[in-house]
Amino acid sequence: MSWEIGLFLGLSLSLGMGHGALDVLLLRHDARPMRAMLIYGASVLGFAAVLANFSAFALVMLLVMSIWHFGEQGFAADQAFHERWLMRCALGGASVMWPMLLSAQALLALLQSTWSTELVWIVLLWKGLAGLWIGVLLVSLILMVKRKQFQIQLIAEVIALAVLNVLLPPLLAFTLFFGLYHSPLHILRVRSFGSVPNQAWIITLLITWLAMALLAGMMWAQRDALIQEAAWWLRWMVVALTAVTLPHLVLVSQANKLLHRPIASPH
Numbered sequence: 001m002s003w004e005i006g007l008f009l010g011l012s013l014s015l016g017m018g019h020g021a022l023d024v025l026l027l028r029h030d031a032r033p034m035r036a037m038l039i040y041g042a043s044v045l046g047f048a049a050v051l052a053n054f055s056a057f058a059l060v061m062l063l064v065m066s067i068w069h070f071g072e073q074g075f076a077a078d079q080a081f082h083e084r085w086l087m088r089c090a091l092g093g094a095s096v097m098w099p100m101l102l103s104a105q106a107l108l109a110l111l112q113s114t115w116s117t118e119l120v121w122i123v124l125l126w127k128g129l130a131g132l133w134i135g136v137l138l139v140s141l142i143l144m145v146k147r148k149q150f151q152i153q154l155i156a157e158v159i160a161l162a163v164l165n166v167l168l169p170p171l172l173a174f175t176l177f178f179g180l181y182h183s184p185l186h187i188l189r190v191r192s193f194g195s196v197p198n199q200a201w202i203i204t205l206l207i208t209w210l211a212m213a214l215l216a217g218m219m220w221a222q223r224d225a226l227i228q229e230a231a232w233w234l235r236w237m238v239v240a241l242t243a244v245t246l247p248h249l250v251l252v253s254q255a256n257k258l259l260h261r262p263i264a265s266p267h
Contacts, residue, residue, distance in 0.1 A: 011179025
């Protein structure tokens with residue numbers, strides 16, 4: 001197993017799953033929290049079972065969901081609905097579309113080693129999405145200039161991710177973004193949400209990390225087999241992330257106003 005895949009698995013199973021586990025704290029604010037938690041858990045298991053044998057389709061789903069989920073931000077109160085969609089997609093697409101545009105050869109090699117039989121249609125679809133994203137990004141920048149209302153988060157992330165994908169292989173660039181930026185930032189946002197008791201978020205993280213540590217121990221015990229099956233573990237992680245991301249992005253979108261402060265409109 002390459003160290004890049006190992007790092008991807010490690011950060012995804014620790015901080016990645018940890019930031020998703022905090023959804024239980026957001027679900028506490030539902031009118032019927034236990035019912036909401038059961039639906040959430042059943043959704044994750046159900047999606048995982050359905051996608052288990054369709055990891056290529058799961059990868060495409062993860063790409064599309066990432067565009068929406070990573071685009072969570074505070075919007076100016078006077079922004080039109082279509083502008084919010086454009087800005088959101090422009091921000092969210094950077095982490096998953098720059099790799100195809102800036103480090104395509106390395107990305108194709110990774111896809112070939114993991115999804116060789118589905119490579120052609122994955123690449124065609126990914127390239128198409130990347131082309132559309134560039135258009136959305138350009139329109140978003142034009143709107144910001146026209147309105148003289150610049151979203152610093154969008155501009156900074158798009159530039160930083162472009163640099164990251166020029167300097168690093170695509171999987172490593174995404175791992176650092178997801179594991180060391182997106183996930184910790186979400187954990188801090190939930191932590192700063194005043195109505196969540198300190199003990200609740202700490203216990204949730206500890207239980208999640210304990211479970212992930214046990215899983216890591218089981219994986220280490222089979223490390224010889226894992227070295228030979230790196231592509232299998234990468235496919236498995238994509239399915240797991242896709243199954244968790246779908247209910248997670250819905251919940252986080254509903255809690256957007258709680259977790260993201262709106263941007264003040266210029267006077």
